Amino acid sequence: MMGVVVLRRFSFSGVMAAPELLSDEGFRGDGRRPAELRQIRARMGVFSQADGSAYIEQGNTKALAVVYGPHEIRGSRWKALPDRALVNCQYSLTTFSTAERRRRPHGDRGSVELAAMLKETFEATILTRLFPRSQIDIYVQVLQADGGNYCAGVNAASLAVMDAGIPVRDLVCASSAGLAEDIPLADLSGSEEASGAPKVLVALLPAAGTMALLQLSARLHQERLETALDAATKACRALHAVLESVVRERLREGMALLAE
Structure with missing residues (x-):
């Protein structure tokens, strides 16, 4: 299987008018053009104790990822999968990552759901069948949150998996x-993101053109969905070149x- 597409729909309160997100000259609030990415800085091998690690900044959003494995299953042996590796993922935001105080950075409902999405993304990316009855651990922590938190986490984890030398179908972005x-x-x-405008989130394997994950924040007409999806896909391809x-x-x- 080359990829998994997961559709998730959430409630939607309304559509923001273009002038509220774009100036008359066509610039966004941070000075970017509509298709322009935020500035990206990234490096690999930031922790020598881990099998793989990476740090990324996308604008003001900062994320760190570490990878351990493949290694023997830890804990209950019944969790071992006879035909592939078990991908274990954790996702968290530090208590100081946002202006809002977070009491449970590891166990809140949002982090649990994003960890599940991270697992789906990397199960579609890693060649898990090369490592039966083993385990691969991926830990992502968002150090500073300013939009695209999950995306930054995926991109950091993708670099960390590569740093660990784990075979993948492609560098997922x-x-x-x-x-x-x-x-x-x-x-x-x-x-x-806070404006309430409709949003799509894409995790892409660019070489094959396969989506590992697709998330929708609202129901969209097919034409509008295709427009947003095309923009997200092009952004993923641009990110792929950077990574x-x-x-x-x-x-x-x-x-x-x-x-x-």
Whole structure:
């Protein structure tokens, strides 16, 4: 199976008018054009104790991911899958990641749901059948939240999985897109997400053109859905190029160390 598409629908209160999200000159609140991504900074190998690790900044959103495995199943042996690896994921926001005080950063309902989405995404990405009766642990923590939190977590985890040397179908990338009336906005910021505009979230395996995850925030007419989906997909492909450059830099660093 090359991918899993998961559709989730949530309640929707209304559509924001384009002038509220775009200026008369066509600029967004942070100065970007509609299709422009936020600035991205990323690096791999930030924790030597983990099998793989990565850190990413997408605008003001910052996420950290660590990966352990594949390793033997820990705890109850009955959890072992005879034909593939068990992918175990945890997702959390630090208590200081948002202005709102968080008392249960690991166990709140939102984090549990996002951990399940993370698991679905990477089960569609990792070649789990190469590691039967084993376990792969992926831990994602959002250090600063300002829109696209889950997407940043996926992108950090994708780099961490690569850093761990775990075989994958492709370097999975995630991005969001919204609509200001009929104008698509890629890579939504926190204020844009809070506006209530309809939003799609996509995790994409670009080489195969396969979606590992698709989430909708509202019911959309097919034409409007296609517009938003196209913007999110293009954003994922642009992100893929950035993350690939980070992986290549990591490989160059590794080869330089071997040459010393």
